[in-house]
Every structure is written in C-alpha cells, then in structure tokens.
Amino acid sequence: MHQDAELIARCQRADASAFDAIVARYKTKIYHYLYRMTGNAEDADDLTQEVFIRMYTNIGKFRAEASLSTWLFRIAGNLAVDRFRRTKNSRRLVTSLDAPIQPGEEEASRDVPDMSMAPEVLVGRRELADQIEAALAKLPPKLRSAVILFDVEGMSYDEISSVEGIPLGTVKSRIFNARVALRDSLRPYLETE
Amino acid sequence: METTLNTCPSAEQTIAGYIDGSLSTDDRIAFERHMASCQVCRTIEHELRMTQSLLRTLPAVSPRGDFEARLATRIADVKLKPAPWWTRLMMPAYLQPARRPHLAIPFVAAASVVASFGFVYVSRVPNVKAGALQTAAASDETTVLSELANQHHAASASQSLGDTSGVVVVASDMATGGSW
Numbered sequence: 001m002h003q004d005a006e007l008i009a010r011c012q013r014a015d016a017s018a019f020d021a022i023v024a025r026y027k028t029k030i031y032h033y034l035y036r037m038t039g040n041a042e043d044a045d046d047l048t049q050e051v052f053i054r055m056y057t058n059i060g061k062f063r064a065e066a067s068l069s070t071w072l073f074r075i076a077g078n079l080a081v082d083r084f085r086r087t088k089n090s091r092r093l094v095t096s097l098d099a100p101i102q103p104g105e106e107e108a109s110r111d112v113p114d115m116s117m118a119p120e121v122l123v124g125r126r127e128l129a130d131q132i133e134a135a136l137a138k139l140p141p142k143l144r145s146a147v148i149l150f151d152v153e154g155m156s157y158d159e160i161s162s163v164e165g166i167p168l169g170t171v172k173s174r175i176f177n178a179r180v181a182l183r184d185s186l187r188p189y190l191e192t193e
Numbered sequence: 194m195e196t197t198l199n200t201c202p203s204a205e206q207t208i209a210g211y212i213d214g215s216l217s218t219d220d221r222i223a224f225e226r227h228m229a230s231c232q233v234c235r236t237i238e239h240e241l242r243m244t245q246s247l248l249r250t251l252p253a254v255s256p257r258g259d260f261e262a263r264l265a266t267r268i269a270d271v272k273l274k275p276a277p278w279w280t281r282l283m284m285p286a287y288l289q290p291a292r293r294p295h296l297a298i299p300f301v302a303a304a305s306v307v308a309s310f311g312f313v314y315v316s317r318v319p320n321v322k323a324g325a326l327q328t329a330a331a332s333d334e335t336t337v338l339s340e341l342a343n344q345h346h347a348a349s350a351s352q353s354l355g356d357t358s359g360v361v362v363v364a365s366d367m368a369t370g371g372s373w
Contacts, residue, residue, distance in 0.1 A: 020261070023260075023261060023264065024261075027256055027260055028253075028255050028256065031254065031255065031256040031260075032253065032254055032255075035254045036251070041254070044254075044256075045256055045257060045260070048256055048260075049260070049263065049264050049267055052264055052268075053264070053267055053268060053271055056268055056271070057271060125250065125252065126252075128247070128250065129250070129251055129252055132247055132248060132250070132251055133251070147248070148248075150213075151245050151248040151249060152248055152249070152251060157213075157215070172206065172209055172210075173205075175209065175213075176205055176206075176208075176209040176241075179209075179241050179244050179245065180241070182244050182247075182248070183240050183241060183243075183244045186244060186247055187240075189247060190240055190243040190244065190247070191243055
C-alpha cells in the first residue's frame with residue numbers, strides 16, 4: 001500500500017518508470033478479473049489496456065482516499081459492466097446456455113456436457129474450467145463481480161464494498177446469492193457429502 | 194435431497210459467515226452445534242463450500258507478452274489526440290498532449306465574442322452618423338441655395354420686365370417642399 005502511494009506520487013510528478021511499475025504490478029490481477037468477468041481473452045486484454053489508459057489520463061486527479069488497487073478494480077468493473085451493456089445482445093458475452101442453437105452454429109461450442117458426469121471423469125481441468133466459466137457467465141454482472149472478487153481474487157468484504165461502492169451487507173448478500181446460483185449450475189460437479 | 198434455503202430461514206447470513214470465517218467464535222460454535230443436528234444446513238454449507246472450491250480451481254490467466262508495448266502505442270495515440278481545451282487547462286503539464294495545446298482556440302473564441310459585440314455596436318453607430326451627416330448636408334444645401342436665391346433675386350430686381358431668364362424658386366417654396 002505504501003509502495004503504491006509512492007508510485008502514484010512519482011507518477012504525478014511525470015515519472016514514466018513509476019507508471020510502468022504500476023502496470024507491471026497490477027496488469028495480471030486486472031486482466032484475471034476482467035477475463036472472468038467477460039469470459040474471453042480478447043475483451044479482457046482490451047479492457048485491461050483501457051484501465052491503464054484511464055489511469056494514465058486521470059492520475060492527476062487521484063487522491064489517496066482510496067487505494068490504488070480499489071481504484072483500478074473500480075475502473076475495471078465499470079468498464080466491464082459498460083462493455084456488457086453495449087454488447088448486451090452479443091452472443092459471446094451473454095448467450096444463454098438454454099437458448100436454442102442457431103442454424104450454422106457449432107453445437108459443441110456452447111453445449112454443456114452431460115451434467116450427470118462426475119468430476120473425476122472429466123477429461124481435464126480445462127473442461128471443468130469451461131463449465132465454471134459458463135456458470136459464471138449466466139450470473140448477472142453485479143453478482144458475478146462480487147463472487148469473482150471474493151472467491152477468485154481473494155478480496156475482503158471491505159475491499160469489495162469500496163470497489164463496488166455498496167454497503168457491506170449488500171456485498172455479503174451478492175456473494176451468497178452468486179454462490180447459490182453457481183451451486184445450482186454446477187451441482188453435478190459437487191462432491192457429495 | 195434437494196436443499197433450499199427456504200428450509201432453514203436463518204441459514205443465509207450464518208452459513209455465508211461460517212464459510213467465509215467472519216462469524217464470531219461464539220456464533221461459529223453455536224452454528225456448528227446447530228449443523229450437527231440439521232442435515233439441511235449441513236448439506237447447504239457443504240455444497241457452497243464445494244462451489245467456492247471449484248471457483249478456486251480456475252486456472253490463472255495472464256495478458257499477452259507484448260501487453261506493455263501495445264499499451265504504450267495506445268497511450269501515444271491518446272497523447273496525440275487533442276483533448277478539449279477546457280479539459281487540458283485542468284490537466285497536469287505532463288499529461289498534456291504531445292503536440293502543444295492550441296492556445297489560440299480560447300483566444301479565438303474570446304475574440305469572436307468581442308467581435309460579435311463590436312459588430313453590433315459599429316453597425317448601429319454608422320446609422321446615427323449617417324443621419325447626422327445627411328441632416329448637416331441638407332442644412333448646408335439649404336443655406337447655399339438660399340444665398341444663391343437671394344443673390345439672384347437681388348440681381349433680377351434690376352432687370353427689365355419680361356426677362357424671365359433669372360426666375361428661380363425662392364427659399365420659401367423650398368421650405369414647403371414645393372416642386373420646382
């Protein structure tokens with residue numbers, strides 16, 4: 001945190017190496033979050049670049065009221081939701097797994113494997129990851145963001161509250177509801193007690 | 194058995210807190226006692242914890258290796274693209290576009306405003322002056338004609354009757370606008 005403050009101060013004094021250091025420090029975290037939010041590498045890469053461009057053009061306005069991490073994730077979240085809204089009808093981002101297959105569409109591209117399969121018979125982690133990503137994509141963006149930040153990125157309730165700008169109770173509620181929805185989607189992959 | 198939260202209304206916040214480790218020690222112990230006798234809560238807690246575990250199996254992903262180079266290109270494009278002058282005035286110097294801000298723009302805008310007011314003023318003033326000049330010209334012309342009339346009248350008084358070559362309209366006719 002202290003190091004971030006120093007980097008920001010240097011960046012505000014036009015130290016280009018400080019900007020590079022911030023990019024090096026946060027690019028993977030932001031990309032990882034955006035990859036889980038958008039579900040594809042192309043959008044994640046484009047939006048991650050956009051996050052740092054926004055940071056570059058607004059660093060002069062940044063005040064130490066929030067941490068750099070919070071600020072960057074907030075920019076990333078807003079960009080992801082904005083992209084989601086603008087491409088609302090895009091099949092890539094929001095295609096329902098229950099939607100009918102369109103003519104010419106490869107059925108295998110978004111077909112969910114036999115849900116009766118147990119995790120141990122899945123051919124590999126990639127396939128399981130595909131199922132988890134498909135389940136995440138079905139969540140509303142607000143629930144998706146909350147559960148990704150907590151369970152995937154390892155943020156605390158307080159940090160998510162700052163990033164999302166919502167009360168702590170809402171954070172907990174969103175995470176819980178997201179997990180319940182994911183549980184329902186991924187039930188065949190849950191080990192029985 | 195299908196487990197839903199409706200079967201145990203108190204479950205939501207407690208189970209979430211239990212899984213995330215945010216319950217107080219007393220609440221955690223109390224909930225563990227409850228779960229020992231509640232199959233529904235035990236199953237929900239297990240399923241949600243498994244769901245959380247699945248999420249954590251997602252593989253790490255990283256941006257492409259040329260991320261910084263592409264970012265530098267895009268930032269250069271942003272720098273070359275001039276921002277509106279009012280935003281540039283508030284921008285730190287080092288964030289100013291590579292091309293120097295076009296400082297003429299605000300001055301041109303200000304000059305345009307001044308010019309607009311000036312045009313309105315000037316376009317009104319000549320009308321007043323023109324009116325005054327016309328009045329002055331008319332006044333001078335009247336005087337000259339009056340003098341000429343007087344001179345001619347004095348000269349014609351010495352002429353013999355029948356000679357009409359010196360007939361002119363006297364000033365009194367001009368004042369009434371009579372035709373001549």
